Amino acid sequence: MSSDTMSDLADLVGASLPYLRRYARALTGSQDTGDRYAAATLEAILADRAFIGEMSSPKVALFRAFHMVWSSAGAPLGEPDGDMSARAQQHMAHLTANTREALLLHSIEGFTAAEVAAIMKISPAEADDLIDIAHAEMRASVAGRVMIIEDEPIIAVDLRAIVTEMGHEVTGIARTRTEAVALAKQTPPDLVLADIQLADKSSGIDAVHDILTALGDRPVIFITAFPERLLTGTRPEPAFLITKPYDEDQVRSAVSQAMFFASTATLSA
16 A cells, blocks of 8 residues: 555544544443454555445544444454443343444434444434434433533533433532532532533543542543543543533433443432
């Protein structure tokens, strides 16, 4: 393969690769397994450029190639990263086939139903049905306590409304790292929704680290305008990451999945 072809290929997949890794990790339940199949996808494309096809969207082509590699291997899950991953895999066994892939592609990665269909090699109508089924299964799963770490009042109020309408209890809203840790200790949450940059220039990442250290493992959803700061390949990476500006469907999907796949005995049915 010529250097020009290699350069073109790098341009083709480079911008979308962090998001493929995010998707692969959420899909397989393991960062190691997700990264392995993302790497295998790139190797397949390098070995045969025709593998990626002639699709109008490079991102759709990359995700479609990943699905071909992952599906041909039997759509495996990874070895659990911890207790939450183990519980996630137990829950996944009860989901309708292919709904998780469709929901992640549509609600988290932002693909249209037609693009989901192209990636999964199904009809657009089938993609719509899978997305609807996934939403219904997630909504019916479990409710719990959600803590919000967000310094922008309008966004904080919007997140509170979305989470409350879903049937969850919002324990409170923290604007700084110090407030977040104090709130979490006062009312331990089942799920944390966190921005990265906070009001006093403190870090939402550090706040989450402090909370998990103090209270133990629990699901976290980062909502940020700077996803590249978390999708770096440095471990650990978040399983749930939403990019600002977000839409309500993305938040609902991520919250439902986090509650469903990382539910604990503290959650109320």
